[in-house]
Amino acid sequence: MARALLLSLAQLGDRAILRVLLKSLLVTFLLLAALVALAAFAADRLGSAWWQSDEGLFAVAGALAALVAGALLFRTLAVAVLSFFADEIVAAVERRHYPAANRTRLALPFRREIGMALRSAIRAGVANAVALPLYLLLLVTGVGAPLLFIAVNSLLLSRDLGEMVGSRHLSEPALKEWLAASRRARAATGLVAALLFVVPVVNLLAPVLGAAIATHRFHGDRRA
Secondary structure, eight states, X not given: OXXXXXXXXXXXXXXXXXXHHHHHHHHHHHHHHHHHHHHHHHHHHHHHHHHOOOSSHHHHXXXXXXXXXXXXXXXXXXXXXHTTTHHHHHHHHHHHHOHHHHHTOOOOOHHHHHHHHHHHHHHHHHHHHXXXXXXXXXXXXXXXXXXXXXXXXXHHHHXXXXXXXXTTTSOHHHHHHHHHHTHHHHHHHHHHHHHHHTSTTHHHXXXXXXXXXXXXXXXXXXXX
């Protein structure tokens, strides 16, 4: 794992990696901005209709609530968005470190990429929504909420990142078998990626780093 993390950090300056980082962050933040604007508009409309208030307080409250939700949704959106650019990350890592595997990489149909992104977003949205009351209760402990976030999302990310890389090299039946057989091996990848998501500033790099680490781990495990 240490080797995979160090190699991924060393390749952050790669043009292909930087291109994906910028594209994925731009799309993610545009989606978050749209969410905040929609929540503000909806709250203002509902507040005006129910309480005959036109002071804009409901719009502000809606925007603030959306910002809080957006902080929790960042991980969900970032990984779902990255699914559409994952091939570029996998290709960049493989060109440098696993050229033989790069030559046999499968091209995924757009329909399958959409399916993976939606499944990832739904799994993350449902799991974090269920955990949200506990996040709020554990805020008073100072460390409880981040620890729970790490626990929940490490499990989700181990699946998402493993599928993101494995689908580029395995048929769908073989991918299912590999995902079932590699749960323990993938757990460390999910844990490191989840830890990256809770560190300010570093969390902006977490989706790209997670994909790169998962690529190294996938090929390292297969060699082993």
